[in-house]
Amino acid sequence: MNSQSDNAVFQQHNHASCIHDALITAKKLCKERGLRLTDTRLRVLELIWQSHKPIGAYDILAQFGQEGRNSAPPTVYRALEFLQENGLVHRIASLNAFMGCVCPQEGHQGGFLICKQCKRAQEITEDTLRKQLLSLAQEQDFEVESMTLEISGLCTTCRTAQ
Amino acid sequence: MNSQSDNAVFQQHNHASCIHDALITAKKLCKERGLRLTDTRLRVLELIWQSHKPIGAYDILAQFGQEGRNSAPPTVYRALEFLQENGLVHRIASLNAFMGCVCPQEGHQGGFLICKQCKRAQEITEDTLRKQLLSLAQEQDFEVESMTLEISGLCTTCRTAQ
DNA sequence: GCTCAATTGTTATAACATTACATTTCTTAC
């Protein structure tokens, strides 16, 4: 894969199928693990995938409002908690926002390239660096539980458009 | 340096002199760059260094209250903005808190090892990984502006104490 | 001293997140 094709993946793909696939995978994983992917949780996950950008809890809440669900913040935050705990979504601390995980697995910690202009975020699936970060921490005698890696800047499209 | 001595540095040092040095350095840097390190800004920086842990904006505000300064949030946030812009403090996104930078220089982006138990944070000054992250981003044709790297877990002391 | 820009004060509000407790729904055992 060169950067050209990577960018194509980032910029445009069959988003309908990407949402669909993510939901299928989520259902499968939850079934396997005996987890209850309830209506609320599923809908939150779907909205996150549909947004195609990091989305805030209150944006999700607003959508719920438009759909006639009369929900309050805890409804959304609980669903987000469930989805995060089970590796289906990541929270992006620097944005107070959430993204669907492209490689859902418990315990996995995502890294992101976040475009300041188009506001899209691309998950870093590369694992070499993560391992290096782990060994860096170990050198300092530090026991890692989780990592936040968020790189902010300009994506290809936005940069070339300037 | 082995991890033993690193930890000693992390755990206990002459904190009074560490605060003092940080303030001296800050004053020097601001003078060199023609920046105004005003009373408010200096006091915010001092409180950050005194805390010895990541400290929240509203904690700083509370201190100001105790000192008879009748300040509102913008006062503190403006000072924090100044200090961040000029590389004197870092914001830790996963904690909504601030730490003094141990190697103040404009544009430099800090990484942190954050202990979940004692709440201390140790800045990662190692630069190799940062460069690798940059090249990872470049491979994806992404232009980096800033990086957030926050590793959460247990520091030596807290782990051995268990 | 005058002028303009930078800084700070002040009020209000926005944005993000949690606590606490009541109610409903689901699961399991009988």
Added chain:
DNA sequence: GTAAGAAATGTAATGTTATAACAATTGAGC
């Protein structure tokens, strides 16, 4: 099938973090 207990959701209130908008003050350069 039903009762009991656990899990999930509803609801109201509140806590926490951050910014907008505009007025007043201060400081540097002329």
